[in-house]
Amino acid sequence: MAKNKSKQYEEVIFKILMVISMVIVFGVVFSVIWTIVSKGYKAISWEMVSQLPGGGFYIGKEGGFLNAIVGSLYIVGASTVLGLIISIPVVFFLNVYLKKDSKLAYIARLAFDVLFGVPSIVYGAFGFTIMVFLGLRASLLGGIIVITLLIIPIFIRTMDEATREFPRDILDATYALGATKWETLKVVIRQIAPGIATATLLSIGRAIGDAAAVMFTAGYSDRIPTALSQQTATLPLSVFFQLSSPIPEVRNRAYAAALVLTIIVLILSILGRFFTNRFSKNKL
Amino acid sequence: MSIEVKNLNVYIKDNHILKNINLTLPEKKITCIIGPSGCGKSTLLKTLNRLIDSVENVRVEGNVFVDGEDIINSNGYQVTELRRKIGLVNQRPCPLPMSIYANVAYGCRINNMYRGRKLHRVVCKNLEAVGLWNEVNGRLRTPAVRLSIGQQQRLCLARSLAVEPEYILADEATSALDPISAKKVEDLFMTLKDKYSIIMVTHTLRQAVRIADYVVFMYLGEIIEEGPADQIFNNPQQELTKNYLSGAFS
Amino acid sequence: MQTRRIFKDRLAKETMLVLTIVSILFVIVMGIGLYMKSAPILGEKSLWDLLSSSQWRPMKGEFGFLPFIVGTLWVTFIAIILAFPVSLLTAIFLTEYAKPIVKKCVFPALDILAALPSVIYGIWGTLVIVPVISEKLAPHFVEYSSGYTVLAAGMVLGVMILPLLVSLFIEVFSIVPLELREASWALGATRWQTTRKVVLRKTFAGIIASTVLAISRAFGETIAVLMVCGCMITIPNNIFESCYPIPALIANNYGEMLSMPLYESALMFAALILFVVVLVFNILSRIVLYRMEKKLN
Numbered sequence: 001m002a003k004n005k006s007k008q009y010e011e012v013i014f015k016i017l018m019v020i021s022m023v024i025v026f027g028v029v030f031s032v033i034w035t036i037v038s039k040g041y042k043a044i045s046w047e048m049v050s051q052l053p054g055g056g057f058y059i060g061k062e063g064g065f066l067n068a069i070v071g072s073l074y075i076v077g078a079s080t081v082l083g084l085i086i087s088i089p090v091v092f093f094l095n096v097y098l099k100k101d102s103k104l105a106y107i108a109r110l111a112f113d114v115l116f117g118v119p120s121i122v123y124g125a126f127g128f129t130i131m132v133f134l135g136l137r138a139s140l141l142g143g144i145i146v147i148t149l150l151i152i153p154i155f156i157r158t159m160d161e162a163t164r165e166f167p168r169d170i171l172d173a174t175y176a177l178g179a180t181k182w183e184t185l186k187v188v189i190r191q192i193a194p195g196i197a198t199a200t201l202l203s204i205g206r207a208i209g210d211a212a213a214v215m216f217t218a219g220y221s222d223r224i225p226t227a228l229s230q231q232t233a234t235l236p237l238s239v240f241f242q243l244s245s246p247i248p249e250v251r252n253r254a255y256a257a258a259l260v261l262t263i264i265v266l267i268l269s270i271l272g273r274f275f276t277n278r279f280s281k282n283k284l
Numbered sequence: 285m286s287i288e289v290k291n292l293n294v295y296i297k298d299n300h301i302l303k304n305i306n307l308t309l310p311e312k313k314i315t316c317i318i319g320p321s322g323c324g325k326s327t328l329l330k331t332l333n334r335l336i337d338s339v340e341n342v343r344v345e346g347n348v349f350v351d352g353e354d355i356i357n358s359n360g361y362q363v364t365e366l367r368r369k370i371g372l373v374n375q376r377p378c379p380l381p382m383s384i385y386a387n388v389a390y391g392c393r394i395n396n397m398y399r400g401r402k403l404h405r406v407v408c409k410n411l412e413a414v415g416l417w418n419e420v421n422g423r424l425r426t427p428a429v430r431l432s433i434g435q436q437q438r439l440c441l442a443r444s445l446a447v448e449p450e451y452i453l454a455d456e457a458t459s460a461l462d463p464i465s466a467k468k469v470e471d472l473f474m475t476l477k478d479k480y481s482i483i484m485v486t487h488t489l490r491q492a493v494r495i496a497d498y499v500v501f502m503y504l505g506e507i508i509e510e511g512p513a514d515q516i517f518n519n520p521q522q523e524l525t526k527n528y529l530s531g532a533f534s
Numbered sequence: 535m536q537t538r539r540i541f542k543d544r545l546a547k548e549t550m551l552v553l554t555i556v557s558i559l560f561v562i563v564m565g566i567g568l569y570m571k572s573a574p575i576l577g578e579k580s581l582w583d584l585l586s587s588s589q590w591r592p593m594k595g596e597f598g599f600l601p602f603i604v605g606t607l608w609v610t611f612i613a614i615i616l617a618f619p620v621s622l623l624t625a626i627f628l629t630e631y632a633k634p635i636v637k638k639c640v641f642p643a644l645d646i647l648a649a650l651p652s653v654i655y656g657i658w659g660t661l662v663i664v665p666v667i668s669e670k671l672a673p674h675f676v677e678y679s680s681g682y683t684v685l686a687a688g689m690v691l692g693v694m695i696l697p698l699l700v701s702l703f704i705e706v707f708s709i710v711p712l713e714l715r716e717a718s719w720a721l722g723a724t725r726w727q728t729t730r731k732v733v734l735r736k737t738f739a740g741i742i743a744s745t746v747l748a749i750s751r752a753f754g755e756t757i758a759v760l761m762v763c764g765c766m767i768t769i770p771n772n773i774f775e776s777c778y779p780i781p782a783l784i785a786n787n788y789g790e791m792l793s794m795p796l797y798e799s800a801l802m803f804a805a806l807i808l809f810v811v812v813l814v815f816n817i818l819s820r821i822v823l824y825r826m827e828k829k830l831n
Contacts (some may be wrong), residue, residue, distance in 0.1 A: 110820055118809065266646065
């Protein structure tokens with residue numbers, strides 16, 4: 001059956017194409033990481049991550065970008081806590097109080113999927129209008145609010161998926177002991193703890209890397225903010241602004257900041273692997 | 285034309301699923317593999333057409349000779365050719381996501397066997413062979429999933445027959461069907477055994493009694509006893525076989 | 535004691551219900567907010583004028599979005615063209631071919647691609663993609679290209695949506711039951727034949743929906759594109775010219791717009807365009823995906 005061999009050739013051709021695709025994927029990962037590391041490694045110094053911008057910072061004089069690191073940590077820390085406080089009850093409500101085929105749950109999940117897809121620049125623009133409406137100016141608070149809104153869909157989707165998978169029998173067992181739905185919260189939280197951890201890591205990753213949303217709402221500052229109403233720098237924006245400078249020293253600092261950002265994100269990503277071995281759709 | 289299994293061992297992860305299986309399957313007969321659930325019947329069947337490959341963490345040792353060729357160590361072309369030669373009917377009918385006609389034609393098309401008018405004739409012939417022709421004639425282009433479960437199962441059989449196999453593996457092919465459809469499929473197997481060697485895994489002893497020519501009794505991954513149907517059913521040698529046949533466990 | 539417990543339960547339920555509904559309403563509030571902000575410009579010009587004019591002179595009060603819309607479409611188109619085949623093949627490889635050990639190597643790589651921030655891709659684009667285009671690629675086709683082009687933006691964007699596409703495809707393929715594949719293999723089909731004729735066929739709607747989702751993601755990507763697109767307000771004639779997608783427009787002009795209400799309104803209108811497109815694409819494709827999941831489960 002010689003003619004039957006043609007399907008084997010087809011198989012081989014597509015296998016080769018698949019291998020090429022994999023090479024492209026790995027090649028890109030390697031190329032991106034290598035670019036950042038090789039540029040950043042040369043530029044980075046202890047001074048940069050431990051000092052605030054000094055005088056003449058933006059024409060290449062000394063100083064560091066501690067303001068951006070701390071600013072990012074403030075925003076990420078606060079919005080992660082706020083995000084958790086808001087999303088856990090919503091996830092719990094969707095999964096415990098609502099029935100499996102509930103219309104409300106369907107619409108809610110759709111809404112969160114849609115919110116998840118809304119670009120961060122739109123969040124930024126919207127956050128900006130809200131702030132104008134409330135009479136706020138670009139500030140740490142503004143940044144925290146917008147980033148919180150940005151990561152809530154990630155929190156909810158990831159935790160929701162983890163909760164949906166966990167066995168209903170455990171809930172039934174607690175009901176059988178006379179617990180109210182509210183009282184099962186503890187059981188549920190313990191069961192989905194890994195899901196919460198994954199969700200948190202993902203949210204932190206997204207929050208720390210996002211530039212478009214905070215551009216409008218958090219502003220930029222050379223100092224570490226001491227009040228919610230002050231403007232603050234963030235790592236991605238610090239990279240972005242310094243990179244547009246014509247002065248090589250300033251651009252080098254951008255690469256150093258990019259390296260710091262990349263390392264943080266990589267650590268988060270590896271930790272995330274640790275909690276789930278699955279390639280969850282919510283990773284993205 | 286024969287299937288011969290020699291010292292076959294199958295492990296999935298750390299579980300020893302099939303233990304030292306030695307077996308020669310008779311030609312143009314219905315061989316029934318019986319035994320309690322979880323004894324490795326389905327795994328044995330999957331090994332014969334190498335569908336076992338898609339199981340994760342599986343390790344296969346030993347040889348299976350199909351028409352004298354060792355299929356465990358073959359690859360690529362040989363595996364697809366092997367699978368063409370060995371038809372499979374599963375427990376739950378599994379129509380492909382296409383029309384009734386395309387389902388039957390599928391195997392011929394992927395194997396480049398027939399085209400055009402000839403293909404059409406093959407499809408019609410096989411639909412007739414499983415008694416579906418009169419039922420589906422006129423709606424050949426409708427999706428196969430719209431058929432009833434019983435019809436779907438016969439469609440799957442027709443699909444297998446269309447690629448001109450020499451063997452047919454059936455994994456509890458009637459257990460998901462209603463009694464009338466089950467009877468139809470069972471009768472079909474009886475008519476097919478003149479042309480094909482049929483290896484059937486079954487859970488229902490009575491079915492085995494009705495149709496088997498040769499019987500293999502398995503228990504916990506081992507073959508306990510094998511022989512012509514008469515002998516196994518009327519005069520089993522092993523204590524385990526006796527107990528199983530008398531319904532002490534199932 | 536009992537009544538207090540029941541009361542607590544009811545209170546919690548009501549609170550959570552409100553929280554859930556508020557978050558659903560957030561989608562609508564967002565749309566309304568952006569619409570209200572863009573109302574001034576919509577009151578002054580017709581929608582058609584805004585979308586079809588290519589004159590962009592904010593100081594003179596001319597706001598034609600055509601160059602930005604065309605730029606966005608070009609960049610998105612290139613990104614999808616590049617990312618689609620690679621991610622489809624990668625997803626097929628991972629679901630239909632790869633052994634678990636291979637998956638364990640590939641998934642972390644995709645994780646990293648998904649996790650890297652936009653600005654990092656921007657740097658990568660400027661340092662790697664832009665020079666390659668201006669020095670190696672473009673000279674074959676055009677006389678001069680700065681490298682900051684439609685193609686550069688498309689390539690960077692393509693890389694950025696790759697992990698999203700792969701994971702969506704994997705999700706879609708994994709809904710196809712194993713028995714269906716086995717039925718095809720058992721007839722002598724090769725893996726690729728099975729993939730093409732059974733898996734891809736069965737998941738066709740899901741593949742389209744996933745691609746639409748990825749398109750909507752590409753629409754809104756800002757910083758990385760901004761860094762490599764060249765930011766010139768023209769309608770690009772070929773992929774070796776600069777362009778100016780909508781998100782870049784918004785991000786770049788924040789600040790200077792504050793003094794002119796109509797300018798601010800124009801940028802909010804740009805955000806509204808993005809929001810509406812993303813909203814429609816997302817809702818449609820999510821509904822398709824939900825339905826598939828339900829049907830095959």
